[in-house]
Amino acid sequence: xxNRLHLYNYPGRNLKKFTIDISSNFITNLDNRIDLVIxxxxxxxxxxxxxxxxxxxxxxxxxxxxLQYLLQTLSIYNFRNIYLLCGYRSKKIFSKFHKKEYNxxxxxxxxxxxxxxxxxxxxxxxNILSNEFIVINGDTFLDINFNNLINYKLKKDEILIAVxxxxxxxGSKKLINLRLKNKKVVLSNRGNYFNxxxxxxxxxxLNEIPNHSCSLENDILKEKIFKKKVLYFKxxxxxxDIGTPDSLKxxxxxxxxxxxxxxxxxxRDGTINKDFGYVHKKKNxxxxxxxxxxxxxxxxxxxxxFIVTNQAGLSKKKFTLLEFSKLHIWLKAYLLKKGxxxxxxxxCPFHKNAIIKKYKKNSGYRKPGNLMIExxxxxxxxxxxxxxxxxxxxxxxxxxxxxxxxxxxxxxxxxxQIRGLLA
Numbered sequence: 001x002x003n004r005l006h007l008y009n010y011p012g013r014n015l016k017k018f019t020i021d022i023s024s025n026f027i028t029n030l031d032n033r034i035d036l037v038i039x040x041x042x043x044x045x046x047x048x049x050x051x052x053x054x055x056x057x058x059x060x061x062x063x064x065x066x067l068q069y070l071l072q073t074l075s076i077y078n079f080r081n082i083y084l085l086c087g088y089r090s091k092k093i094f095s096k097f098h099k100k101e102y103n104x105x106x107x108x109x110x111x112x113x114x115x116x117x118x119x120x121x122x123x124x125x126x127n128i129l130s131n132e133f134i135v136i137n138g139d140t141f142l143d144i145n146f147n148n149l150i151n152y153k154l155k156k157d158e159i160l161i162a163v164x165x166x167x168x169x170x171g172s173k174k175l176i177n178l179r180l181k182n183k184k185v186v187l188s189n190r191g192n193y194f195n196x197x198x199x200x201x202x203x204x205x206l207n208e209i210p211n212h213s214c215s216l217e218n219d220i221l222k223e224k225i226f227k228k229k230v231l232y233f234k235x236x237x238x239x240x241d242i243g244t245p246d247s248l249k250x251x252x253x254x255x256x257x258x259x260x261x262x263x264x265x266x267x268r269d270g271t272i273n274k275d276f277g278y279v280h281k282k283k284n285x286x287x288x289x290x291x292x293x294x295x296x297x298x299x300x301x302x303x304x305x306f307i308v309t310n311q312a313g314l315s316k317k318k319f320t321l322l323e324f325s326k327l328h329i330w331l332k333a334y335l336l337k338k339g340x341x342x343x344x345x346x347x348c349p350f351h352k353n354a355i356i357k358k359y360k361k362n363s364g365y366r367k368p369g370n371l372m373i374e375x376x377x378x379x380x381x382x383x384x385x386x387x388x389x390x391x392x393x394x395x396x397x398x399x400x401x402x403x404x405x406x407x408x409x410x411x412x413x414x415x416x417q418i419r420g421l422l423a
Contacts, residue, residue: 033080033333034150035130039118040067040138041087046244055089057138058096059242061251064379065096066242067138069255072379075102076341077146078333080130084109084138085121103344104329118216119209126206135216137197143238143258144198147336154202157229159221161185162198164235175217175225178232185230187222195221196235259381263304263343264418265373265400267391271410272307275392280319282330290415295340297418304380307345308372310395314347315354343380346372368398377403388421390414 040057051059057067067084074082082105086093090111098109112121122135134149136142142162154160163178163185175195179188195217209220224230238258242248269275274286298305313319328345335342348367354360364371377384389400392410400407411417 033078033130033329035133036074036079036082037122037125037129037133037135038067038070038074038082038084038138039121039135040084040093041090041112041115041121042139047242047248050245050248053089055086055093056242058092059248061242062256062381066141066251067093067097068379069141069259070136070138071097071102071107072344073141074136074146075105076343077150078329078336079105079150081106081108083125083129085112085125086110087112087115087121103342104325104332115213117213117219119214119220120212122216123206123209123211126203129203129206131203133201133203135199135201139243140197140239140241141255142196142198142235144235147339149198149200149233152200154200156202156204158202159205159224159230160200161221161230161232162196162235163193163232164196164239165193175221180232180234183231184228185225185232187225193232193234196239197241198235256381260383261302261304261381262383262386263306263376263380264298264387265306265308265376265389265405267367267389267393267396267410268307268309270392271390271396271414278313278318280313280323280327282327285327285331288410288414290413290417292335292338292340293415294418295335295342296338297415299340301422304343304382305341306343306376307347308367308376308389308399309345309347310367311347311349312351312354312366314349315351315356315359317355321349344376346376348372367393367395368402370399370402373399373403373405390417 040055042056047056047059057070058065060066061069071082082102084093084097084107086109090109094109094111097107100107110125112124116124132154134146144162149160152160163180177187177189177191178193178195179186179191180193214220221230240247240251240254242251266272269279272288272291273279274288276284279285295305311324314321314324324347332342348363348365349359350361350363350366351359352362363369373389376382384405387405389396389405389407390410391397391400391407397407397409408417408421
């Protein structure tokens with residue numbers, strides 16, 4: 001196993017390489033999902049005049065809450081749960097995100113009854129976290145491939161943190177003078193790196209956090225750095241922190257520029273996999289010719305990949321929502337292992353002949369209706385002029401035409417078809 005782990009920044013505009021300078025030990029079990037914690041409890045004192053009584057992570061960037069950008073991007077990866085640790089104005093975060101699901105990742109909000117600091121709030125959820133977990137700040141966006149962080153296996157007592165050059169620092173005052181030496185983080189007055197706000201921990205680490213308010217960075221991680229227990233990975237790609245007035249003012253332009261790119265919209269049954277009718281089990285999910293190669297190619301070309309699928313089998317009791325979800329959790333993990341990112345799966349359970357009452361209706365979400373496509377367009381920064389829809393039915397074509405997206409019927413080999421379209 002090599003001593004340097006190469007990570008690729010994704011899903012932003014430019015695919016760049018950076019490195020973890022540590023020996024690699026990968027998890028290969030596709031079912032070994034870990035939890036992600038997002039710290040969203042801060043007061044946002046430095047940008048208070050822009051907040052208008054909302055929590056900082058809910059401030060709108062290009063018309064969408066900043067936290068929505070984070071959840072959409074992070075749910076691409078194989079997380080089990082995303083926990084939002086809330087404090088200030090927590091009801092507003094709860095009402096928008098609690099018990100929601102993004103790309104088959106469950107979102108769960110947890111409220112601090114009183115301020116516990118970035119360390120104390122983690123202690124609160126010690127008993128529900130996976131054995132390894134990742135923590136990020138809810139006011140920063142880093143363009144990295146979290147798949148590699150998920151799959152990196154920490155040794156006992158190790159902590160992994162993201163660091164970036166000081167020139168990217170937009171106002172952080174926590175762990176700002178860092179030097180990198182012998183694969184470890186070192187505190188130094190002359191250090192030219194600073195903490196970028198992404199951490200990976202073993203669950204046992206939480207035993208060292210006291211049962212009172214404390215700072216994860218200043219009280220806990222500093223001590224770990226002195227003990228030479230903190231490893232690093234260097235991030236040199238896109239970074240934005242909305243915590244200061246200057247960075248907030250430029251966030252709309254910078255974030256849109258980073259995330260704006262073309263998309264491929266794909267029907268599922270008959271386009272991605274062979275259509276045997278109501279496919280809902282892994283054993284019956286057979287990829288069509290060239291699909292894996294096509295999806296790899298699209299990921300390397302920096303395309304969004306969206307699956308848009310009618311699933312009347314849910315309404316007709318052919319399979320359950322749990323069975324459908326399990327299949328797509330497996331599919332996401334399987335494709336991630338091959339370096340393929342599926343950004344979102346939109347599915348419509350509604351049908352006029354449904355057996356299940358709540359699903360019995362005509363819906364604009366069901367193709368040839370185009371509301372699934374319109375939902376994706378509303379939530380993602382898509383270059384529609386360079387985007388395509390590929391499907392195998394006339395209903396796919398009609399839905400694409402309504403949303404003014406170029407449509408092509410599925411051909412025998414999807415990889416050859418995609419290469420031809422993008423040539």
